[in-house]
Every structure is written in C-alpha cells, then in structure tokens.
Amino acid sequence: MSSALVFFSNLSTAPSKAQRELLTLAARFENPTVAAASLIADEAREVLGQYGIATALQAQNPNTDFGGHELAVLDAALQHTDADLVLLENDSFSREIGARIAVRRNTAIVTDVVDISADLIATKDELAGSYSASVKSTTGVLIATVKPNSVEDAPHGAQDGVSVKDLELAQSSGPSVSIVAVDQKVVSDRPALNEARIVVAGGRGVDGDFGPVEDLADALGAAIGASRAATDAGWISHDAQIGQTGVTVSPQLYISAGISGAIQQKAGMQTSKFIIAVNKDMDAPVFEIADLGIVGDLSKVLPQAAAEIRRRQA
Known part of the structure; x- marks a missing residue:
C-alpha cells in the first residue's frame, strides 16, 4: 500500500x-x-x-x-x-x-x-x-x-x-531570495477565503462600494471575494481575488454580486455547490452557471437579503 x-x-x-x-x-x-x-x-x-x-x-x-x-x-x-x-x-x-x-x-x-x-x-x-x-x-x-x-x-x-x-537539514550556501519588506495583513474575524463554506463576491458592479457585500457576508458568516476588475481598481485587496489568476474556491454557497462571469472568473468558483448570481444585466454570462439568478441592483438586493437573514436569526 x-x-x-x-x-x-x-x-x-x-x-x-x-x-x-x-x-x-x-x-x-x-x-x-x-x-x-x-x-x-x-x-x-x-x-x-x-x-x-x-x-x-x-x-x-x-x-x-x-x-x-x-x-x-x-x-x-x-x-x-x-x-x-x-x-x-x-x-x-x-x-x-x-x-x-x-x-x-x-x-x-x-x-x-x-x-x-x-x-x-x-x-x-x-x-x-x-x-x-x-x-x-x-x-x-x-x-x-x-x-x-x-x-x-x-x-x-x-x-x-x-x-x-x-529534521536535520542540508547546509545551504545562503538564501536565494531575501525578504526586504513585510506588510502586516489586517486581522479579520471572517473565515479564510479558500476554505470558507460560504463566499460572497463583488465585482465591477459594486462601483467601489463593498459595503453591501460585506454586510451580507457578515450576516451569513461568509468570506468575501472579488473579481479581478474590483481588485485592480483598488476597491479591495488582491488576496480577495477569485479566478484563474487568483484564489480558487469551492464553497457550499457562492453569491456573485455585480460580476459578469467571464471565463477567467468562472475558473475560480465554478465548482461551488450552489451559485446565486445578482446582476443588472440579464445577459451576463454568470447566469449560465448560476443555480439561482436575480436580475436587479445589488445595492438594493443585498441589503434586503442581509436584513431578512438577520430577522430570521433573531
């Protein structure tokens, strides 16, 4: 064996x-x-x-x-x-x-x-x-x-x-790469993105405001992710990027908010067990893989969802 x-x-x-x-x-x-x-x-x-x-x-x-x-x-x-x-x-x-x-x-x-x-x-x-x-x-x-x-x-x-x-390690002639600077990552109570059971991700559609995404994530006890467009715009740190050049996730529930769903983004989340997509564009590619699609403004849909979740948890 x-x-x-x-x-x-x-x-x-x-x-x-x-x-x-x-x-x-x-x-x-x-x-x-x-x-x-x-x-x-x-x-x-x-x-x-x-x-x-x-x-x-x-x-x-x-x-x-x-x-x-x-x-x-x-x-x-x-x-x-x-x-x-x-x-x-x-x-x-x-x-x-x-x-x-x-x-x-x-x-x-x-x-x-x-x-x-x-x-x-x-x-x-x-x-x-x-x-x-x-x-x-x-x-x-x-x-x-x-x-x-x-x-x-x-x-x-x-x-x-x-x-x-x-373990006894072989002697090295010296480091091949040296650390010249360290940036302290902000501590968060949210679960790690790559192992979270629920992920709420925002994209270009948040238009710089991740508040609704964060509020819904906190109501669900979820991790926060993002598309490359959102991270490149500086709206959220790059370690939140999901996709072909970012983190690959496979949660039980994935909520996509304001993300069109290009193939590069799909590569990082398509194996999620259940996918909910919120987008104003009814022709967005993300609806092709979503189990549930909501055509609407995420700034209105997400706060309503967060409020209802908290009401049921009370």
Missing part, C-alpha cells in the same frame, strides 16, 4: 480546516506522516493524533529566505520517509514549493486535485470545472495540491501519542 507525506509550512497553531482535510485524505494511506517547516505546537500535535498520524517531522524556520527553508524541509522529509505521495495545500505558496521539489526530484505535480485513489490516481478539475481528469504519475512520487472543501473533514482514529522528530 502507498505511503503519504503531508507537508505544512506552519503548524505553530492548531491545523486549519483545509489542513485537517489533508490529514483526512492522508489517513487513507499507509503510515501517514506530517512534516512542518516550523515547530509543531502542542495543540497541533493533539489534532494530528486524532487523524491517525503517528509520526511528525519538524524544523524551526530561521526566516532567512522566501521558500528556501520550506523546500529544504520537504526535501529532507521525503528522504526520511520515502513516501509515494506528497499532499500540499492548494494556495499559491504551496503550489510553488510543490513545483520546485518536483523539478528537484524529477517527479510529477498535479494541482487543483479533488480526490486521490488508493492506487495514486488523482482526480482534478479542468477548464474551470467543465470536466474532470484522472492523472497518474509515471515518474514515481506523486505531488498533489488539494482544493479545499473537496474532502470531508473526518478524524480517522486517535493515536496514544504523536512522535515528533527534528
């Missing part, structure tokens, strides 16, 4: 929902192991045990370069475990690390994975979710980045104790 290695860049706190989904997937395989490019917190160790993880590898991050430490940890963990499968998160940083280790080890990487079978056949979405493809590595180790909300989070079985070992 194949063995699996789950790699996280940080486990200094309890695993996130997306990380727990990876642990659930890893539990299908033999002797699943976790590697972290940080020290593993006690609360994280407790969670790992709930998913049948017996061994975890850690290496403290010296914060000397961007990605170099993570790459070294993943490389060392592969040498330590000789795993057949490496599971990574599907964010841009993890995809980059996965691609770099794939080149270093001359093996295969598959992104946007939604499932992996026992014989290491990965299922992934293609062309904005228009169809699925089955992919198998022909070079040995399979490296896969898994889309959030593709696997149901389900603890596999408790371990009496997780054995945590320190």
